Amino acid sequence: MRGLTGLGLSVLLPLWTGTALALPSDFVNTLRGSNSSGGYSRGNTFPATAVPFGFNFWTPMTDANSKSWIYDFNRSAIQAFTISHMPSPWMSDRQTFQVMPQSGSVTVDRATRGAAFSHANETARAHSYSVKFNNGIQTEIAPTDHAASWRFTFPGTSSYLLFDTVDGVNGSITLDKANGVVSGYTDHATGWGPAPRMYFYAKFSKAIAESANVTGQRAVTSWVRFSTTAGEKVTMSIATSFISVAQAQSNLSQEIGTKSFDTVKQEAQDAWNALLGKIEVEGATDDQKTILYSNMYRSFLYPNSAWENVNGTPTYASPYASGHPLKTGKVYVNNGFWDTYRTTWPLYALLIPTRTGEMLDGFVNGYKDGGWVTRWSAPGYANIMVGTNSDVIFADAYLKGVRNFDVSAAYDSMLRNAMSYSSDPARGRKGMNRSIFLGYTPQDVVGESTSWSLEGYLNDFGIAQLAQALGRTEDAQYFLNRSLNYVNIFSSSVGFFRGKNSNGSWRTSDADFKANRWGCEYTEGNAWHYSVLAPQDGQGLANLYFGKSGLANKLDALFAAPRDYDVGCYGGVIHEMVEAYDVNMGQYAHSNQPVHHTLYMYSYAGTPWRIQQRVRDVINTGYQSGLGNGYGYLGDEDNGEMSAWYLFSAMGFYPVSMGRPEYAIGAPYFTKMTVHLENGKDLVINAPNVSNTNRYIQSVALNGQAYTRNYLPHSALVNGAILDFNMGSAATVWGSGSADVPVSITTGTAVPQPLADVAKGGTISASGDNAASGEGTAQGFDDNSLTKWLAFQSTPWIRYQLTGGAKTVKMYTLTSANDFPGRDPKAWTLQASNDGTTWVTLDTRTGQDFPWRYQTRAFTINNATAYSQYRLQINETHGDSITQLAEIELLGK
Template structure:
């Protein structure tokens, strides 16, 4: 799902990752050349290797990677020339298993643990049976131990975010005798075998970011002596346990395939960067200070994407994972001086905002207390009062101007309006956390700053816009202009980025009716654009135009919550209509399954939540805003052996409107569910209709949280 993507147009920018949930390593077929972010493209016809990968996004690219490639006839070391043709009809892909029969008759199958993998290769003939192991140059090295039928290597391949001593130490062991071997100066080696046609060659591998001895420990724990079938069945069991925490029933086979494919994507990132020492204690190599520490570390996540729905899904369904992630965030603060915002494996200069604050606040408000509240507040405050000179994504760009003026000025600061809106939401999160932990003075200060979004609302235009440091509005207003004061979008998208105060935004727009009308107009407006400071049509623009849904741009994150804002202005039936429309039109289980970048599970988590019938518009508020459930029945398995079941009587594409609702036997008219209502367990029964019920959810008392309310 989502693998038919290019630099110019994304249908997901995914690859078929064989892994376990949150695994330290993934394994995938590689169709692109070494170094290409588009490592697997569905339209390609050659595979160049089976790659241990950590890539969270083609735009971020990979690190600590190496590949294994079986060849027949002659050995080819150069990755550009060693591709072997295949047909998708001879390919099987599942979360726990991948198998392909090449057109030359060689079959390769693989499965993975968190830190290792097992591959099986069968050759159709004896005419030159080779396996190439490629450590991707970049200062890596490979050592052959022919007596032990083993290869030891270090791959130092990366695209940034690593200390000087970074390396991924790996072991590749073959269960059949090596009859010939060799290597080149590019950290690439080959081994040759003499097997009967159809005889299985088993390859076992594991790696460590800590060192070779830890790699050996990981190898012995996870793959030594184990068959492909055993590893595959164990991975299948883990996937079924984790995905089985959400059970959907009914709907079409295609809807079920899409739902669980999206849930699979949501459970891949962030990855565990920690390992277990000889005593079974969690330890990790820090990509921030280059040292080994005890505890937990997660990486490969851009919180600008995933704060919206991925991490709220974890706090609800997988709180034990969320608890470790929160510890990891503060570990990164200890080791680098800043909390991560985009890590792969360490800080990367990508995207904007202080959404690490959102993660910590949302977790704390939902009862996840695995981290030191005082250190968390210290880290949050520092994140808003400093900026890294080296890494653009951490700290707060324009913090001095923001605190002095009440907004980030443009053109003095790049993407200033988007940053102002992100900072105001982060300030609300910080205030909420401070209030909850007894720091009232801090809370008062930051609640005031959380209203700074108002300072960039242009009252004459009715949109968010940009001001210079002298208080003058930017000339030539154009709500369709991308870039400039905005990040990967235009004012049509960013005007809605007031997660914590839709009621306050509504007042700026003139009230509930005008705000609803503006939301309507987003879908009705021409899908025109001005590419602005980008200077060309970036893929996000092309994807919005292709949707043909007006100015609604679901393929990118800033506007993904906007549909649910109808619930804040008394027209919830429109959220029900549009959410169902997006589910049906913009997702499918195939190679073109997404309408933009999938982004570490965020676009998938939107589908998962929306198919259940609700969405976390404002992480930190502990509420889920209602849409329209896709399935007749869905059951959430929650901590404490509790379940929450959603029944949607009569649901269909035509019957997407909520006629009535009952929560645990009581009539329910709110446009949202509280976190405590879900985690307490129970039943939510909806009666669905083909006609909107315009008398339900229309009163202010039934609207979700807004700070101004």
Template sequence: MSLMASWAQKKTANWIQYVNPLIGTEKMGHTYPGATVPFGAVQLSPDTDTIPYAVNGKYNPDVYKYCAGYQYTDPTIVGFSHTHFSGTGHSDLGDFLIMPTVGNLQLNPGTAAAPETGYRSRFSHQTEVAEPNYYKVKLEDDNILAELTTTTRVGFHQYTFPKTDQAHIILDLMHGIYNYDDKNAWTYLRIENDTLVTGYRQTIGWARTRTVYFAMTFSKPFVSYGNNDFSAKQPYRGFWGRFDQRHNFPEIAGKQLRAYFNFKTEEGEAIKVKFALSPVSTANALENLRREIPNWNFNQVKQQGQDLWNMELGKVDVKLADKGDMINFYTALYHSFLSPTVYMDVNGDYKGLDQNRHQAKGFTNYTTFSLWDTYRALHPLFNIVQPKRNRDMIQSMLAHQEQSAEHMLPIWSHYANENWCMSGYHSVSVIADAAIKGNVGYDLSKALDACVQTARTNYFDALGEYRRLGYVPEDKRRGISVSTTLEFAYDDWCIAQLAKKLKRNDIYDEFIKRSANWRNVYDSSIGYMRPKLSDGSFRKEFDVLSTNNQGFIEGNAWNFSLYVPHDPKGLINAMGGNERFIPHLDSLFTMHLPDQFFEETEDITRDGIIGNYVHGNEPSHHVAYLYNFTNQPWKTQERVRMILKKQYRPAPDGLGGNDDCGQMSAWYIFSSMGFYPVTPGSDQYQLGSPAVSQATIKLENGKTFSIQAINQSEKNVYVEKVLLNGKPLNRTYLTHTDLMNGGSLVFYMSPSPVTLAKVK
């Protein structure tokens, strides 16, 4: 849908009043507060510091705080850059920082302790406003009011200056998030005329070969301009020697460029800047700019974007008694709709993984696939409230696989690059989940072939040993061999489900057998998953609580021993049945972790943990729902409501861990409504305890599914009975068909646990 078409639509309810983009900007939430539209390619947001990735050749732990470029407790703003990840535990981006200043020109950022030594400025949260698609703040050192809004591919700045003959707008091409010494491979700047500038930036950060093009235009001509090339250590030679490279140059290129544009302003005069991005060319960036914002009406663009947000947020209409919970819910829905992000120009062009220009024909191409996180709840949420987008995302994954030299589906990809981050091959989970739930708009047989090819790529992540031995040996994948085995086994089960749907029995037989490989790393003598060596023996040195080189990624044996989402009943039986499994699960929430645990994990804080249950680390996200597979499902209801209250608050530090491109938020959305996809790739959602009083999901097929909690209160966390379309639901799960057919789900809440016998 075009921006102008959405603008012409009837206005919807004001859901954005319940969104606070500042939630998660303090501590480890790693969200950004700036302006963007749903799934927008531009995330225009303030950056509060520039921390080098390494100091004296060693990793700088302080850099971890700035995955999104912004920390709520910082006193200064360095500037406003156009690309950001939301909630990640690693980073990149921070492209094309713009900062307005007045007075003597300074082309270095200065320091937080002495902002006057550079172009950064102090600011106060008292003058800071963060809304969907709108950000405003007063830059106190220079008395400039900064306002930001966006369209899908264009950032729109509005800077209100005091009266001065020394107004400057700085464009910093050196700035970036997670800055490495050599991150900038090359930058280029071309002055087209006295209001238009184009160029590009090539970086070799987390993404090894990333190029972003831009077109920038000003609402009034600049008086003069210049740059400071920090990489120039020798006199210019040859062609470049024909120009004055510092002032009024026609073009310039280098690794470390900062340019400035000078203006004269009257009191209260606003200078506006439109800044468009493209993955392909400056010509496409200019076309994006002219097509998406053909005028200079800042307030109209802001309103159009906010109308888009209201339309998306209104897909789930909820009622909660507490306003803080309403803010939690709609901010979580907002964070769920930030990524993946659009990665193509208005004409359909995008750069592929092969670094060539491609056309997205019949689908919107997306990037930013944090799949180790988002396969669990975010993509299943999309199958309900964003099915068309999820189909396009899968089309994007299949295009990635075609362009990949390894012929693999994405693992963690962005901007025409594969980062190879985290473990497993969870694209197959996203594809199988959509297929099993009937959300198909692509060639299923081709998709299955892509899944199989990915799962047979022997040189990826010890897959050869996994296929040969039935597990990943610790001596081949040191430190995360067990969790990798468990994730492979789950993904293999997903491939088997897709093969079964397509009646590809040979593929089904191969992968359903592989899906049982979790049993090969379960040590029944101690009741935990345990690293195994190539010779078939379990590793002797082993600590079930430690996260340091024990065979698990972002977790320990205690919590990862519960990760068999495709066979929870098999896991329970292997661990000794309900009598042994339930106490083990109980202990996860009640035990006390030693200080060593926190010292080993930089992304974990004590306020993000309940016992040994680490909500900020995604492998635990399904765990509270495992009681549903025992004879004590009421404990799922109790745990879920506790987690909702303890891990989510309407405050800057209100997230108990990285939001991880919306996964933490998607968990909140599902759990608040009373169900959760424990096993993506199946059609089932396990029931929990709804926190909402009412909810209505508006489906793309035109139907609605309503949820109601009778006798809802903070004390009434247990479910006495459930009615689906007026009939008793005598099972602990809901199916996707139940949802898509529309209808109603009614929970009757109680202050005391209800046994299975009573429910039936």
């Protein structure tokens, strides 16, 4: 055993016997998934060399004018090496700068300058990249956080480095021949934000013999020449900054200075081994180790630091604020939370909780700068994907003991996402002017509404969990109730969640409904893919399907269904459809994220043996080593999500219900895995008899004691544990007892009945009405926060008389209007009556604030009596003589 320290971590690393590969980093193959295109994805990755969560990626380019598919495994020539900040080809690259070594003469044209190579002469690792071209030039790259050491071996006496970038990118370059320095900047190119400008500073180990800018080309196109001997090595040390050239120079001094290429490479390898070595595996082939450690590399590649050490102070150019002002602190970027909330963030919380808190705090800093946490950071706000899944990420981490982030600000960001309307489609949840009050996102207002709804309920559950932990019991009750609203979009007539319009009608008739139709109300999927997306309440979901056996049957039906697809509202085939078809597991499309919890929902059905049956097939078919062909995955490997799914599933458990600190038990893949936890304890997973045949759990022991529950609390693992799995060839009833299933919100067999607004269809009156202006009492109860009730009084009252008899109101909500915060209510009383004469006070509030416009606030009341009339008396505004509210709800049964 040998010890390595990196990233503040210390682990013991094994020296595997029977193989020449001794360290985890030696198994990493960054080419996995690069045999991809926009039409078919085997990962849609590129060979990024970096340190874990690093500031920069360093990569070869087979297409030096691409901002998306920059490296294609099937191409035989490399046109440049580049600094990259690309989180996904679908999000495009930004802040780039290219270098291309040449010999004999300079060639600028990309196709002509492309240097032929063989993958046999290419080594692509996390900590270094090397390729020797057919022309004899070799390029090697070793990274630090903000910098890299490059080593070129030239075959001739006249050797060049060409500097370049993609078309349309503004920039500037200075060639300081006398001091052997190249410096300048490039602008963001693409990406979402826009991103800050990137500055660079480079020095060389050999004097520059000649240099020139190339006229008529891109702004930074230029070259330097070295007088070399055949086989001579020239080193370039280069650093970047989002602050200034001077800071790039400082970053270079801090991270490389006078270090040799080999020293930089070794330090990068040590940093990776410190993380990769947190998982040891026994009973694995070399191919399986390549899959395992390459998946760990992908998991720890994102998100990326975007801060710098400025005179000892963490500082960043904010991608969230106009003009990118300098801020003190740390910020992280490059994450699609719709993807990563499912697996990577719970993996970080388990393996590296301290770093998890730092990264989460980096996204909280984004909230402080821009007013919202991004849905998809690339690096700024992107109008893409569904759900504000940072909500459940924050909650899950906190409940698992991560404390080193500003949880108060994080909680505020969650409230803003869940309780306020945003006119900017790139910020917050879409359709919040209606969905809060309807209990679902209406399809005639927002496309992909079913996905928006289901993700919203899941995130509401996360908010409820964190609210309870923080002692915000009123919020907790409200959001827990909202997390049950998934029942509002379940159609029993077709047996699926489906799109509903704002008037309560389904998007399609039952006759026109097709479960395999893609798009429309679903994001990158169809009704099958979203059929069990309510892991926060597995028992309640089961009750929709007529009990646990019905849930098990629904899951079985998903796997048994024909794998055909209807292109639906996409209007044509998209790559996800083809990949889902190729998974060949019915409608279980492991090639994309919406189904990644699906296998583990068998836990709630009391049939965990079905997980054990199927999870091994998914691992065996969905993940390939990629050696020699650039394969790796079926579908996009988004920011480590697909990889982290593998890691959890190989360990034998999975975070099926994010926001709840527990894991559903699946089945271990290897005979032994040892997980070195940050606190120095070990989690040991033994399954000595496991194999493709012996895939079924016969029994489980936790720390030597028989264990029958089919889920594990986080607390049972985080301080170290020994899990012993006795595996066999036949399915058993282990973990199928009524007391063995994971926790749900719902208990019993009834379908959940969340509180709903009872103020519908009744009679409204007020002390002042402004109906003529379209801002009257009716607008206070129209389920739309873009309208409002406005009263020309500072202490008005508004009364609602219910239809259909008295109802018991348990909560109510008030929503601030679009403007003039001084008109917000500050103090009020809610009263109730059955005769309109005798009024009972149910609730009194004082000193209340609405920090945001269009913000809904919820208030619980201790009331068990049904009333037919409710009256809100405003006692004080925030200083204005006019009162306004966008919406009032009375939540009851």
